[in-house]
Amino acid sequence: xxxxxxxxxxxxxxxxxxxxxxxxxxxxxxxxxxxxxxxxxxxxxxxxxxxxxxxxxxxxxxxxxxxxxxxxxxxxxxxxxxxxxxxxxxxxxxxxxxxxxxxxxxxxxxxxxxxxxxxxxxxxxxxxxxxxxxxxxxxxxxxxxxxxxxxxxxxxxxxxxxxxxxxxxxxxxxxxxxxxxxxxxxxxxxxxxxxxxxxxxxxxxxxxxxxxxxxxxxxxxxxxxxxxxxxxxxxxxxxxxxxxxxxxxxxxxxxxxxxxxxxxxxxxxxxxxxxxxxxxxxxxxxxxxxxxxxxxxxxxxxxxxxxxxxxxxxxxxxxxxxxxxxxxxxxxxxxxxxxxxxxxxxxxxxxxxxxxxxxxxxxxxxxxxxxxxxxxxxxxxxxxxxxxxxxxxxxxxxxxxxxxxxxxxxxxxxxxxxxxxxxxxxxxxxxxxxxxxxxxxxxxxxxxxxxxxxxxxxx
Numbered sequence: 001x002x003x004x005x006x007x008x009x010x011x012x013x014x015x016x017x018x019x020x021x022x023x024x025x026x027x028x029x030x031x032x033x034x035x036x037x038x039x040x041x042x043x044x045x046x047x048x049x050x051x052x053x054x055x056x057x058x059x060x061x062x063x064x065x066x067x068x069x070x071x072x073x074x075x076x077x078x079x080x081x082x083x084x085x086x087x088x089x090x091x092x093x094x095x096x097x098x099x100x101x102x103x104x105x106x107x108x109x110x111x112x113x114x115x116x117x118x119x120x121x122x123x124x125x126x127x128x129x130x131x132x133x134x135x136x137x138x139x140x141x142x143x144x145x146x147x148x149x150x151x152x153x154x155x156x157x158x159x160x161x162x163x164x165x166x167x168x169x170x171x172x173x174x175x176x177x178x179x180x181x182x183x184x185x186x187x188x189x190x191x192x193x194x195x196x197x198x199x200x201x202x203x204x205x206x207x208x209x210x211x212x213x214x215x216x217x218x219x220x221x222x223x224x225x226x227x228x229x230x231x232x233x234x235x236x237x238x239x240x241x242x243x244x245x246x247x248x249x250x251x252x253x254x255x256x257x258x259x260x261x262x263x264x265x266x267x268x269x270x271x272x273x274x275x276x277x278x279x280x281x282x283x284x285x286x287x288x289x290x291x292x293x294x295x296x297x298x299x300x301x302x303x304x305x306x307x308x309x310x311x312x313x314x315x316x317x318x319x320x321x322x323x324x325x326x327x328x329x330x331x332x333x334x335x336x337x338x339x340x341x342x343x344x345x346x347x348x349x350x351x352x353x354x355x356x357x358x359x360x361x362x363x364x365x366x367x368x369x370x371x372x373x374x375x376x377x378x379x380x381x382x383x384x385x386x387x388x389x390x391x392x393x394x395x396x397x398x399x400x401x402x403x404x405x406x407x408x409x410x411x412x413x414x415x416x417x418x419x420x421x422x423x424x425x426x427x428x429x430x431x432x433x434x435x436x437x438x439x440x441x442x443x444x445x446x447x448x449x450x451x452x453x454x455x456x457x458x459x
Contacts, residue, residue, distance in 0.1 A: 008196065012188045020177045043123055046135040049080065050125025053133060060087065060129040068093030080138050083122070087130030098122075101136050198226050206233065214241040261290040261297075303352070303423060319347045321381050321451070322374055328354045329372050332362055338374025341381045343451045345431045350451075353427040353435075354383060356420040357447050361387040364407075365444070380433070380452050388444040397437040401425040424449065 053074050058066050067084060075082040075095035083094040102122075125133040198221065205218030217237060220230045268283045268290070275283055322340045328351065329336045343350075361370045365387030373384040392400060392407065399405050404418035421435075424447075428435045433451040440446045 008192045012192060013185050016181060016184055016188070020181045024174070024177050039121075042121075042137060046123035046137075047125050049078075049135050050123075050127070050133045053082070054125075054127045057084075057127075060131055064092050071095065078138075081122075081136035083134035085132040085134070089132070092131075098134070098136060198222075198230075202226065202230055202233065205230075209233075209237055214244060261293045265290040265294075297419075301419065316344045317347065318342050319345050319350055321350070321376075321383065324351055325354055325372055325374060325383055327351075328358055329370075331355075332358055332370060334358065334370035334372050336372045336374065339376060341374060341376035341453070343381055343431070343453055345451065349427045349430065353424045353449060354385075356424050357383070357385040357449060360420050360447065361385050361389070361445075365389040368444070376453075378453065380450050383449040383451075384446050385449075386440050386444060386446040388440070388442075391439060391443060391445050392437050394439075400437060401435065421447075 053071075056074065057070050060067075064086075071082055071084045071093045072095055074080070075097060079097070081095055081098035081101050083098045084092045086092055122134045122136050125135055127133055202218050205216060208216045214237070217234045218230045220227050220234065265287055268286045272280060272283050272287075320340070320342050322336075322338060324347065325338075326336050358370060358372070366389045368388035371384075371386045373386070375382040375384065396407060400407065401421050401424070403422040405422075406418050424435050428449055428451070431451050433449065435447065435449050438446045438448060
């Protein structure tokens with residue numbers, strides 16, 4: 001659809017049209033002012049010529065032939081159209097240039113009869129003795145082809161700045177503005193079309209992503225607002241794709257993990273009615289254990305889903321790390337070493353992270369005592385949870401923090417659902433920290449939870 005393209009283009013054209021109309025009106029007004037000023041200057045100069053010629057003419061008492069001869073002599077010497085009337089308005093003399101200019105003006109129709117060309121105007125200069133001297137503007141053309149006549153090659157006696165431009169009449173100005181308007185309108189279309197074509201491409205990309213192609217990204221070109229929108233869309237699309245893929249993986253793995261406890265529960269329930277009384281207590285304990293496992297799985301799946309969806313910490317408050325670790329260690333009679341330290345974060349989530357590390361050490365530590373150490377600096381607090389289990393191969397020390405991943409050879413009956421360490425990693429990252437696995441000297445593993453002291457910068 002070209003609706004947006006057309007709307008933007010029409011807006012540009014209308015604004016351009018209004019600008020051209022306003023510019024034309026102001027320009028024409030300025031030209032009219034120049035005309036008035038030029039006419040005033042011409043009148044003053046004609047009066048100056050008249051004053052000069054008056055001093056050289058015979059007086060009004062002189063014979064008419066003498067006055068006429070003097071006037072014609074000045075007209076020829078100055079190449080100036082002149083005429084002279086006596087005090088009663090009777091024409092005494094008219095120069096040939098004056099007569100030619102009048103005839104040429106009468107033979108050439110003007111576009112505006114009410115405002116004839118000022119170049120054809122005769123200026124009346126009243127003389128002191130009552131006579132009237134008529135002066136026309138001298139011929140301005142550089143050659144013999146001018147319609148007002150004049151001697152070939154005669155130079156102009158007045159500056160050309162007083163001559164109105166040939167396009168001053170109105171039609172030329174309209175034509176000039178029309179050409180300017182057409183040129184800019186034609187040049188604006190490719191620009192507007194290119195802008196809206198990028199918007200169209202962005203819209204198609206959003207629709208394609210919305211149709212289910214989560215890996216689709218739009219092309220980013222340029223450095224303007226449209227490019228910024230495209231970049232923001234690609235970033236949002238990447239986050240959405242990661243979240244959706246994570247939820248899909250979480251759902252698929254959770255569905256798989258639910259099968260084992262459900263199958264054991266189904267078998268135990270089916271045997272409960274027919275089992276002898278000595279076995280019923282064992283079957284009930286099996287059912288309770290599977291229910292607890294299902295409850296733990298659902299709880300961890302829900303927590304992992306919430307952590308995936310939330311980009312920021314839900315709340316931040318001072319947390320006494322030493323007190324928190326001591327309380328969790330007391331559950332399994334683990335020893336704790338270290339000095340008091342605190343961080344900013346969510347106590348409930350941090351407690352869950354520490355508990356998961358302790359449970360993991362208890363489950364895979366081979367029954368050895370668990371040792372917990374607290375190391376604090378000005379920048380961060382580290383919680384070390386160490387065991388004497390079989391250890392983690394170096395190549396798998398990163399993979400064990402993936403959801404539902406278990407080390408090869410660990411049976412499902414060992415307990416756990418494969419989400420504990422993944423939740424620890426997510427909680428650490430939400431607090432701006434990290435978790436890692438290191439080999440322990442003498443055998444076993446140490447899991448290190450690092451938290452910044454002034455933290456809370458969510459990942």
